[in-house]
Amino acid sequence: MEGMVTDLTLARENQASFEEYLSNNLIANLGIDLTVTVLTSGFWPSYKSFDLNLPAEMVRCVEVFKEFYQTKTKHRKLTWIYSLGTCNINGKFESKTIELVVTTYQASALLLFNTSDRLSYQEIMTQLNLSDDDVVRLLHSLSCTRFSTRSQAPK
Incomplete structure (x- = not known):
């Protein structure tokens, strides 16, 4: 439970950092407002991940978020759970x-x-x-x- 609470706190901080990253890198207009909640898989129930082909508008957002996330950490792998979005x-x-x-x-x-x-x-x-x-x-x-x-x- 403590890990879940910590994850949610870190997710809010991560979102603020992402928004700052967008403004500092002149990527302010993705055309979509994107909020991502990054959670540690060991603390949460497991969900099946599907290979949904996102439309181009959404793919661009995912790519920008991945670029941002790699600036913060290189050793963690993002798995997108679209069914929760x-x-x-x-x-x-x-x-x-x-x-x-x-x-x-x-x-x-x-x-x-x-x-x-x-x-x-x-x-x-x-x-x-x-x-x-x-x-x-x-x-x-x-x-x-x-x-x-x-x-x-x-x-």
Whole structure:
């Protein structure tokens, strides 16, 4: 437990250092605000890591963070656990802009449409490097809208 608390404290300090690194290296405009929480694997539950192909916008952020992290330590390996990430995306629709809070997987799929108006199921699967089951779950999660339920009078 102590290691977890220490990790979270170090993660906040690491984020502040990363933001300073961005401003000092004139990389202030990545186009994405990136917050990374680096944790020590031995203190936390293990998670399966997938080889998700990130869209170019996200790849640039990951590369810059890796460069930053290597300036701090050379002996630690970063493993990206995309399933734990969240993204706030501004969806620009004809009538208005809507902020969407989505998972990293959902954001990756949505960002594919910045360069294409239409993509086939196979194209999404190939571009993201996901299995058939993963793409089914991903597309299902994006296509199902949650509506608030109204209370109904008993029949």
